[in-house]
Amino acid sequence: MLVSEAIIKCLEAEKTSVVFGVEGYNIEPVCEALKNSSIRYVPMNSEESAGHAAGGCAQMTGKPCVSVCGSGASALKMLAAVAAAYTDCVPLIAITGQVSSDVLGRDVSDEADIIGSVEPFVKHSYLVRNAQDIPRIIKEAFYIASSGRHGPVLIDIPVDIQRQDIEPEFPESVMIRGYNPIQKGNTSQVKRFAQALQKAERPLMIVGGGVFSSNACDEARALSKKLDMPAVSTAGGFSVFPYDDKRFFGCCEPSSTLTDMAIANCDVLIIVGARLWSLPVGIENKTILHIDIDPAEIGKNISADLPLVGDCKYVLSQLSDAVKQCKHASWRKYLDSHRTQPSIGEKLTEEYIFSLLSDVISENAAIVCESAGIKSHAVKSLKIKQGRFISRIGMNGSGFALPTAIGVKASCGENEDREVICICSLRSLCCSFSDMTILASENIPVKLLILKYGEASSVDIKKLSQACGIEYLKISKTEQAQEALTKFAQSGGSVLLEVDIKKQGGKE
Amino acid sequence: MKHTISVLVENHAGVLSRISGLFTRRGFNIDSLAVGVTDDPDISRITIIVTCDEHMTEQVEKQLNKLIEVLKVKTIPDEELIARELMIVKLSADAAARRDILTVAEVMEAKILDITPTTLTLQLADVPQQLERFVQLVEPYGILEIARTGTIALQKGSDTLSFRGKV
Incomplete structure (x- = not known):
C-alpha cells in the first residue's frame, strides 16, 4: 500500500469526515489519495484559510480536524492558523508536504524548516523519516491533539515517503511514555474544593474555553444550579451558559459593571478552564479555586488558593457529587439588582444589529465572530441560547472569520441542520474574501454579516457577492434593519448582509 | 538564585x-x-x-x-546537590613557567593531558567554583583555549530520578 493511501486509511480510522487543504508542491500524493477516498476534501483558496477552516471544524466538534498543504512557502502560510489553534487550544492536525528526504536540509527549491518554524506554536510535531512510522505517528497525533489540553500537531512528510510502498501496521492503541494527561481530579483536593464551595456565602464561577474543550457545558451548568452559584464567562467560554440562565451574569472579557461587581463582591471564586490573561479587577481578598487540565496554567497568571488539575468534565461532575444543594438567593438578588437592560438606541450600532439578530436566528445557530473590537460588542449584546459562539482569543489576526465559519458549517453532518453566521468587518472580509467562492462551489452555506465602518472600500461587495453566487442584502438605515435581518435569517443558502455601522454617539 | x-x-x-x-x-x-x-x-x-x-x-x-x-x-535541592563539571584548558607554558603551573595543577588535582615545549594541556573535573578558581590561578600564564562541559549533577542519598515507564 502506498504511504499516501495508508495516511487516508489512518484518517478514516480516526473518523475524519472532512479535510481542508491547498494543493501544492510535495503534497500531491496525499491530495490525490484524499480525492479518491470517502473523506470530503474541501479545497481552500489559501493555506491559512485551510488551517482556519480545519480549526473551526475542530473547535465546533471538539475532535481533531485535518488541514493539508505543500512545502516551503505554502506550509509557512499555514503557520498563522496553527499558531491561532495553539493559543486557543484547538485540536488541529496540520499535514505539510516536505521536499524529498534525500535532499532535505540542502536548501533546495520549496524547502523550509517547518518543524523548526512551528515549534513555538504546536503541542507536538513530527518530521516523518521512516515510511513505516506513518500509522503510529498519525494515531499519536490525533491522541495528543485531543487529549489533555487540546492543541495543534503538525506532521511534515517528505514527498518521496508519501510515494513509498509499505505494508502498514495500524496500531490499535497509543502508548507515549512521556505523555499521560490527567483526567480525574485528586480526590482529597476535590473534597477541599467542595468544602470551600459549600462554605461560601457569595460563590462565583468563571467559565473559560476549557469548558468547551472538555465538552463540559452540562457539568458546568449543573454545578452552578446545584450550588445556586452565579457564573460569568470569559470570551472563550461565552455561550457555555445560555443567555437567559438566571445564574449567568455575562462575559467578563471585556468586563462590564455587572461582572466587575460580581467578581469584586464574591467570597469564593472558582475558575474553570480559563487562563485569565487579562486579570479581572477586584480579584484580591477572596478564596480562589482554579481548575485546569494544564498544570502550567495554575499559578501562571493568577495565584490560586486551591488548585485542581484535571479535565473539567470529570472534575465538575466529581464536585457536583461532592456538594450538597444550597441556596444563595440574597447574593443572586444583589447581583440581579445590578442587571441593566442594554439600551440599544436608535442608531445602527453593533449593539443594535446584534440585538435584532439574536431575535431572528435559530436557537442553535453557531456564530463565528472576528476578534478584537466586534467581539467585545458581540459578547455584550448577542443572546445565545443553545448555539455556540466561536472566536479567536489568543491571535487577533484579520481574515479568520470566514474560513472558520466554513469549517464550522462543514463540520455539521448531513443530518445536522445548523445555521452558521460569520460576523466580521469589511477589512477582515477583504483579508479572506477569496474564500467566498467556496460557499457556492462546495455548497457550504454560510451567512455573512459584514460590518462596514465608513471606510472607503476598494471592492463593490454587492458585485462580489453576486459573482460568488451569494445573495446580497444591505442595511444603511435603522428602518431597514428589521426586514433585512429577517430575510437574512430566513435565507436557506449563503447570504451576505452589509451593514453601515454608525458609531455610538457619532454623527449620523 | x-x-x-x-x-x-x-x-x-x-x-x-x-x-x-x-x-x-x-x-x-x-x-x-x-x-x-x-x-x-x-x-x-x-x-x-x-x-x-x-x-x-x-x-x-x-x-x-x-x-x-x-x-x-x-x-x-541545593543541600542535596552533587555537581561536577569537566574542563580542559590549554596554557602557554615555556620551560620557565612549567614548574609553577604543575604545582598549581597538583594542588587543584588537575591532570596533565598533553605537554609540548611551549604548552601544557590540563584537565580538571570538580565543582564549578573550583573550576573558576583554577582559571584564576592559571590565567597569568596565558590561557590559549578552554573547553567546558557544563555542569552535570545528581542528588545525594538514595533518592533517584529514574524513569521505568511501560514501553
Whole structure:
C-alpha cells in the first residue's frame, strides 16, 4: 500500500469526515489519495484559510480536524492558523508536504524548516523519516491533539515517503511514555474544593474555553444550579451558559459593571478552564479555586488558593457529587439588582444589529465572530441560547472569520441542520474574501454579516457577492434593519448582509 | 538564585532544540546545559542550571513537563546537590613557567593531558567554583583555549530520578 493511501486509511480510522487543504508542491500524493477516498476534501483558496477552516471544524466538534498543504512557502502560510489553534487550544492536525528526504536540509527549491518554524506554536510535531512510522505517528497525533489540553500537531512528510510502498501496521492503541494527561481530579483536593464551595456565602464561577474543550457545558451548568452559584464567562467560554440562565451574569472579557461587581463582591471564586490573561479587577481578598487540565496554567497568571488539575468534565461532575444543594438567593438578588437592560438606541450600532439578530436566528445557530473590537460588542449584546459562539482569543489576526465559519458549517453532518453566521468587518472580509467562492462551489452555506465602518472600500461587495453566487442584502438605515435581518435569517443558502455601522454617539 | 534542574528525555533528534527553544521563548536564562545518554540508551539526561526565583522555577518545571518527549523533571535541592563539571584548558607554558603551573595543577588535582615545549594541556573535573578558581590561578600564564562541559549533577542519598515507564 502506498504511504499516501495508508495516511487516508489512518484518517478514516480516526473518523475524519472532512479535510481542508491547498494543493501544492510535495503534497500531491496525499491530495490525490484524499480525492479518491470517502473523506470530503474541501479545497481552500489559501493555506491559512485551510488551517482556519480545519480549526473551526475542530473547535465546533471538539475532535481533531485535518488541514493539508505543500512545502516551503505554502506550509509557512499555514503557520498563522496553527499558531491561532495553539493559543486557543484547538485540536488541529496540520499535514505539510516536505521536499524529498534525500535532499532535505540542502536548501533546495520549496524547502523550509517547518518543524523548526512551528515549534513555538504546536503541542507536538513530527518530521516523518521512516515510511513505516506513518500509522503510529498519525494515531499519536490525533491522541495528543485531543487529549489533555487540546492543541495543534503538525506532521511534515517528505514527498518521496508519501510515494513509498509499505505494508502498514495500524496500531490499535497509543502508548507515549512521556505523555499521560490527567483526567480525574485528586480526590482529597476535590473534597477541599467542595468544602470551600459549600462554605461560601457569595460563590462565583468563571467559565473559560476549557469548558468547551472538555465538552463540559452540562457539568458546568449543573454545578452552578446545584450550588445556586452565579457564573460569568470569559470570551472563550461565552455561550457555555445560555443567555437567559438566571445564574449567568455575562462575559467578563471585556468586563462590564455587572461582572466587575460580581467578581469584586464574591467570597469564593472558582475558575474553570480559563487562563485569565487579562486579570479581572477586584480579584484580591477572596478564596480562589482554579481548575485546569494544564498544570502550567495554575499559578501562571493568577495565584490560586486551591488548585485542581484535571479535565473539567470529570472534575465538575466529581464536585457536583461532592456538594450538597444550597441556596444563595440574597447574593443572586444583589447581583440581579445590578442587571441593566442594554439600551440599544436608535442608531445602527453593533449593539443594535446584534440585538435584532439574536431575535431572528435559530436557537442553535453557531456564530463565528472576528476578534478584537466586534467581539467585545458581540459578547455584550448577542443572546445565545443553545448555539455556540466561536472566536479567536489568543491571535487577533484579520481574515479568520470566514474560513472558520466554513469549517464550522462543514463540520455539521448531513443530518445536522445548523445555521452558521460569520460576523466580521469589511477589512477582515477583504483579508479572506477569496474564500467566498467556496460557499457556492462546495455548497457550504454560510451567512455573512459584514460590518462596514465608513471606510472607503476598494471592492463593490454587492458585485462580489453576486459573482460568488451569494445573495446580497444591505442595511444603511435603522428602518431597514428589521426586514433585512429577517430575510437574512430566513435565507436557506449563503447570504451576505452589509451593514453601515454608525458609531455610538457619532454623527449620523 | 541558581537552580539545578535534572530532566530525563527521550533520546530523539530535535528534543534539545525544543527544550532550548522553550527557554528562549519564555525568557528563562540558562547558565549551563549539559546532555548525555543514560544507562538506558533511549533516555538522555539533561542538566540545566537557571538563575531565577522560586515561582519561575516552578513554571520552568511545568513547561518542561508539557513537552511530549520529556519524561521526568526535578529540581535538585541545593543541600542535596552533587555537581561536577569537566574542563580542559590549554596554557602557554615555556620551560620557565612549567614548574609553577604543575604545582598549581597538583594542588587543584588537575591532570596533565598533553605537554609540548611551549604548552601544557590540563584537565580538571570538580565543582564549578573550583573550576573558576583554577582559571584564576592559571590565567597569568596565558590561557590559549578552554573547553567546558557544563555542569552535570545528581542528588545525594538514595533518592533517584529514574524513569521505568511501560514501553
